[in-house]
Structures are given as structure tokens and as C-alpha cells.
Amino acid sequence: MTQDGKGIVTIEGEKYFLSNVIEGEEVLVEMITRGRKRFVNLLEVKEANAFRVESPCEISANCGGCQLQHLSYAGQLHFKQSKVNALLSEYGEVSPIIGMENPTHYRNKVHSTFSLGFKSKIISGIFEEESHNVVSVKDCLIQDERANAIIETIRKLMPSFKMMPYDEDAEKGFLRHVLIRTGHVSGEVMVVLVVVSPMFPEKNHFVKALTEAHPEIKTIVQNVNPKKTSMVLGDKEVVLFGKGFIEDTLCDTVFRISSKSFYQVNPIQTEILYNKAIEMADLRDKEVVLDAYSGIGTISLIASRKANHVVGIELNNDAVRDAISNAKRNNIKNARFYNGDAGDFMRDVAKEGEHLDVVFMDPPRSGSDERFLNALVTLSPKKVVYISCNPLSLARDLKVLVAGGYKVEEIQPVDMFPGTWHVETVVKLQRRNP
Ligand code: SAH
Numbered sequence: 001m002t003q004d005g006k007g008i009v010t011i012e013g014e015k016y017f018l019s020n021v022i023e024g025e026e027v028l029v030e031m032i033t034r035g036r037k038r039f040v041n042l043l044e045v046k047e048a049n050a051f052r053v054e055s056p057c058e059i060s061a062n063c064g065g066c067q068l069q070h071l072s073y074a075g076q077l078h079f080k081q082s083k084v085n086a087l088l089s090e091y092g093e094v095s096p097i098i099g100m101e102n103p104t105h106y107r108n109k110v111h112s113t114f115s116l117g118f119k120s121k122i123i124s125g126i127f128e129e130e131s132h133n134v135v136s137v138k139d140c141l142i143q144d145e146r147a148n149a150i151i152e153t154i155r156k157l158m159p160s161f162k163m164m165p166y167d168e169d170a171e172k173g174f175l176r177h178v179l180i181r182t183g184h185v186s187g188e189v190m191v192v193l194v195v196v197s198p199m200f201p202e203k204n205h206f207v208k209a210l211t212e213a214h215p216e217i218k219t220i221v222q223n224v225n226p227k228k229t230s231m232v233l234g235d236k237e238v239v240l241f242g243k244g245f246i247e248d249t250l251c252d253t254v255f256r257i258s259s260k261s262f263y264q265v266n267p268i269q270t271e272i273l274y275n276k277a278i279e280m281a282d283l284r285d286k287e288v289v290l291d292a293y294s295g296i297g298t299i300s301l302i303a304s305r306k307a308n309h310v311v312g313i314e315l316n317n318d319a320v321r322d323a324i325s326n327a328k329r330n331n332i333k334n335a336r337f338y339n340g341d342a343g344d345f346m347r348d349v350a351k352e353g354e355h356l357d358v359v360f361m362d363p364p365r366s367g368s369d370e371r372f373l374n375a376l377v378t379l380s381p382k383k384v385v386y387i388s389c390n391p392l393s394l395a396r397d398l399k400v401l402v403a404g405g406y407k408v409e410e411i412q413p414v415d416m417f418p419g420t421w422h423v424e425t426v427v428k429l430q431r432r433n434p
Contacts, residue, residue, distance in 0.1 A: 003083065003392065005067040005421035009040060016040040020061060020070050022049035051075025057141050062128055066142065066419035073103050077415060080423040084413045087395040088425070091408040098272055103418030106266045108248075110147035110180045111232060112137065114155075114165035116173075122165055124155050124178070132168075142419050146189060146216060147180040153213045154178055154193075161206055166196050168228060176225060177232050181257055183248035184267035188218040190246045192259045194232060198224050200240075207241045218242050221259050233260060251275065251302045253330050261322050262295050269416045273387065273424060274302055276412055277360060280385045280428035283307045287357035290349075290381075292342040292372070297323025299360050299387075300335050307358070309334040313345040343371030349379060356381040367393025370400070377404030384429040389416075391425055398427065405432045 001007055007021025009029060018040060021027055026047035032039045045052070051071045055061070060069040068076045081097045088094055100106065115134035117123035125137035139148055154175075158164070164173035179192040191210070200206075200222055211217050219242030225234025237244075237259065245258040250267060251274055257263050264270040277299065283289070283306035291300040294312030296319050304310045304327075312335065314320050320339040327335050338345060342363070349356070359381045361368060367390065376384065377400070384406060388394035391413075398408060410428040417423075 001079065003421070005079065011040070014038070018042055019067065021045075022052055022071060022075075025049050025052070049075070051078065059125075059135055059137065063126055063135050063137065064128060064130075065126060065140070067421045069141070069419055073099065073418065076103075076418060079421075080413060080415060084391050084411070084423060084425055087391045088398070088411050088427075091395075091398050091402060091427075092411055094411045094413065097413040097415055097423070098269075098276075099415045100266075100269060100418055103415070104141050105143060105145050106268060106418065107140075107143045107147075108182045108184055108267055109263070109265050110140070110143045110151070110182075112151045112178045112180075114175045114177065116165055116167065122155050122158055124151055124165075144180070144182045146182055146214075150180055150189070150191060150210075150214050150217070151178055153210065157206065157209055157213075161202055161209075163206070179223075179232065179259065181246060181259075181263070183246050183257070185249040186247055187216060188246035188248070189214070189216045190219045190221065190242075190257070190259070191217055192221045192223050192233070193240075194223045194225050194234065196224070196226050198222075198236065198238070203240055211241060218246055219244055223259060247329075250298060251278075253298075253301050253326075255296060255298065255326050256322060256329060258322070260318060262316075262319055264298070264416070266416045269414055269424075270298075273414045273416065273426060274299060276414070277385050277387055277426050278303060278306065280410060280426065281358045281360065281383055283358065288355060290346075290356050290359045292346070292359060292361040292368075293363045294323060294337065295319050295362070297326050297335065297337060299362060300337070301326055301330060301332055303358075303360065304332050304335040307334070309336070311335075312337040313340060313342050315339070315341055343369050343375065346372050346375035346379070350375040354379075358383045358385070360385045360387070362387040363393075365390045365393065367397050373397060373400045373404070377401065377406075380405065380431055382431050386427045386429065388425050388427070389422065391423065394425055394427065398429075401429055406430065407432050 006017040009016045028044040055069040112124045123136040125135045166173040166176040177194040181190045220240045222238045224236040287307045289307045289310040291312040294314045300310045300312040323337040406429040413425045
């Protein structure tokens with residue numbers, strides 16, 4: 001199987017990648033030739049892998065949101081474990097992946113696109129993979145159930161408000177997307193209505209109807225996106241109801257979530273992941289800690305309670321602003337946040353010969369870069385805790401750190417995204433010669 005959960009089928013020496021096919025299965029496929037291009041479609045599974053189940057989701061074959069619903073949860077974990085083992089076991093033993101107790105309805109951020117379907121019926125769902133067709137999604141298995149219900153209510157309210165979904169080709173209609181964010185601990189819900197124009201006819205009545213049906217909604221934001229773009233959110237926002245943000249608690253720390261802020265999508269597993277990362281750092285109140293790629297300051301603020309002080313570095317200025325306000329909100333005074341490139345920042349810190357005890361790093365999918373890793377090796381903190389959402393770039397970066405004098409002490413995969421091919425891994429590295 002490929003990294004992203006597709007089966008590899010080899011015919012006459014040529015490799016084809018097929019969704020919904022598991023390693024070791026015997027399958028019947030048809031080959032279609034169009035000009036010089038050849039495609040392969042799955043017709044039948046002749047001999048199934050022991051992990052195969054009938055997908056519990058009706059639309060998983062078209063939707064593209066999940067890639068592994070045709071595997072039992074044990075099978076999904078096995079797939080993820082094997083993937084991490086294959087890439088990382090040369091650095092040390094990989095611990096058994098931490099799965100979810102109940103691997104459904106975990107996503108706290110739900111995005112739904114609105115469109116007109118067959119016989120002009122309003123549908124809401126997600127864009128089909130690599131296309132502009134909206135696949136109707138009603139009871140998504142991985143989304144928060146409250147969000148599913150709110151989207152359903154909006155769809156039912158629309159006709160009585162004569163609110164039409166936006167049609168990009170005809171440039172007609174009003175509602176493009178609905179974004180819902182839910183607080184796992186707080187129970188607060190934010191609804192973002194992404195519409196094409198700032199004029200919102202009957203907005204007060206609409207807000208009233210929606211909040212009466214769902215008292216858990218604490219805030220509603222109108223986001224205006226008039227552009228022809230695949231970006232969901234536009235620049236301009238008007239708060240229609242409530243404060244414009246919600247709050248949630250993660251590892252005893254309160255975080256403010258607004259329409260655009262980055263926040264991990266699986267709060268239950270995030271807490272497990274962060275607790276593991278903090279445990280690996282073994283903080284004893286006296287350390288100087290750097291949190292690189294710090295986002296809205298989650299790891300920094302959680303670590304600050306057990307360290308002397310923490311410095312966060314993050315490229316996105318909005319996230320830095322959120323981090324600073326999150327520090328204030330939690331009355332945390334020993335965390336500072338800087339806006340900039342983590343590699344540049346590390347190089348400056350290295351040049352000034354400053355001392356660091358522990359570095360947390362949580363880079364984007366592409367991983368870290370040479371500048372950052374070289375500066376890290378120069379600074380040589382005692383411990384590095386690397387959190388990664390991509391074992392491929394993690395393996396590449398570990399190679400540099402191991403060559404630079406670090407020993408991998410623990411490798412812990414965590415399943416943050418059941419149903420999908422993604423896997424998160426946290427690694428503890430210790431400097432060899434203290
Ligand atoms: N640690 C945070 C966020 C991790 S996501 C959390 O768990 O919530 C990765 C973050 O890296 C994003 O916020 C992204 O904006 C930031 N980023 C990407 N490239 C960067 C760079 N070159 N320097 C600093 N931050 C960067």
C-alpha cells in the first residue's frame with residue numbers, strides 16, 4: 001500500500017494506485033485506455049484482507065475525506081503502525097500506536113460546502129476529490145454530531161429565507177460554505193457563514209431561528225468571500241451573534257478559537273499527544289524551552305507550567321497574536337512569542353550563543369529545514385521533542401539530528417485522524433555527549 005492508503009496494483013510491470021484496495025488482496029480490475037493514458041478501476045474483491053469491513057459510511061468511496069473506512073479500526077491502526085515502523089525503526093523501537101477508544105465523531109472543525117443538486121435541491125457536503133462536484137454529506141462519521149445537526153438545520157431553514165447556495169459558474173446565490181467549530185470541553189459552538197456579499201437580507205431573523213434551534217451556538221460570524229477561489233474563507237468578517245470566538249480547554253489551559261485560528265482537530269487525541277510530549281521533555285521547573293512552529297501557543301503554554309520560561313517562534317502573525325492573548329487569558333507570564341521563520345530564529349539564537357535546555361518542534365507536513373536543523377545541532381539542547389504529522393519528513397529530519405549527535409530514545413505514534421491515512425508521531429531525542 002502507498003503512504004496515503006491506496007493499494008498498488010502491478011500489471012505488465014506498470015504500477016497503478018487504487019483506492020479501496022488493501023495489501024495482499026486478490027482483486028478484479030478493468031483497464032481503460034484513453035489515448036496514451038491508462039486507468040484501472042476496481043470491479044470486485046476476490047479474496048479480502050482479514051481487516052476488510054464494509055465501509056460504515058455510504059459515501060466514503062466518493063468523498064475523499066476518509067481513505068481507510070474499508071478497514072476495521074484494528075486494521076487502520078495496523079496500517080499506520082506498519083507505515084511508521086517501515087520509516088522509523090532504523091532509529092529505534094517504535095511503541096504501539098495509541099488509538100482512540102471511540103474513533104468516531106472526533107473532528108471539532110467541520111466544513112460544509114453548499115450547492116444545488118438534482119432537481120434544484122439544496123445539498124451540503126464536500127467537494128469530490130479533484131473535482132467541483134459537491135458530494136452530499138449528511139451523517140459524517142468523523143465530524144462532531146452537533147455540527148452535523150446544525151448544518152442540517154441551516155439546509156432546512158434556507159428555503160424559507162429564500163437563501164440560495166452560491167453557484168460559482170453562474171455567479172448567483174449567496175451561501176458558499178458553513179464552518180463549524182466546537183469546544184470539546186466547553187461545549188461552545190461557533191458557526192461561520194461564508195457568503196458572497198456583505199448584504200445579508202433578514203440576517204437577524206436567520207440568526208434567531210438558528211440559535212433557537214441550537215442553543216449551544218455561542219457565536220455566529222458572517223465571513224464575506226466574493227472571490228473566485230478554492231479558499232474557503234474571505235478576508236472580511238462581521239460578528240452577527242456573540243463574541244466572534246469560542247473557548248476550549250486543553251491540558252488545563254484555555255484557548256481562544258476564532259474562525260481562522262489553527263487548532264488541532266481531534267481534541268481527545270491532542271491531549272494524549274501533548275501529555276506524551278511534555279512527559280518526554282521531563283521538565284523540572286528550571287529549563288529554558290523553545291517551542292518552534294508554535295502556532296497559537298498550545299505546547300508553549302502547557303510546557304510553561306513546568307519550565308523556567310518558554311519562547312515560541314511562529315511564522316503566521318495571526319497565530320502569534322492568538323498565542324499572546326492565550327498566555328494572558330491563562331495568566332501565564334513566563335512565555336514569550338516571536339513572529340518569524342523558525343530557521344532564521346534558531347540561527348540567530350545559535351549566533352548569540354544562547355543556552356537552551358529543551359526544544360519542542362512541531363513543523364508542518366514538509367518537515368523542518370536544514371537551517372533549522374543545523375542551528376539546532378549547534379545549540380545542542382539536551383533534549384529535543386519532535387512532533388510530526390508526516391513520518392516521511394520526520395525520518396529525513398531524524399537522520400540529520402542523529403548524525404549531529406542525538407540519540408532517539410522513544411518513538412510514539414498517535415492516531416489523531418481515524419478513518420484517514422494520516423498518522424502523528426512524537427519522538428524523544430537526547431544529546432549523546434552532555
Ligand atoms: N504547535 C502548534 C502548531 C503546529 S502546526 C500546535 O500544535 O497547535 C505548524 C505551524 O508551523 C503552523 O502554525 C505554521 O504556521 C508554522 N510554520 C510553518 N512554517 C514555519 C516556519 N518556517 N517557521 C515558523 N513557523 C512555521
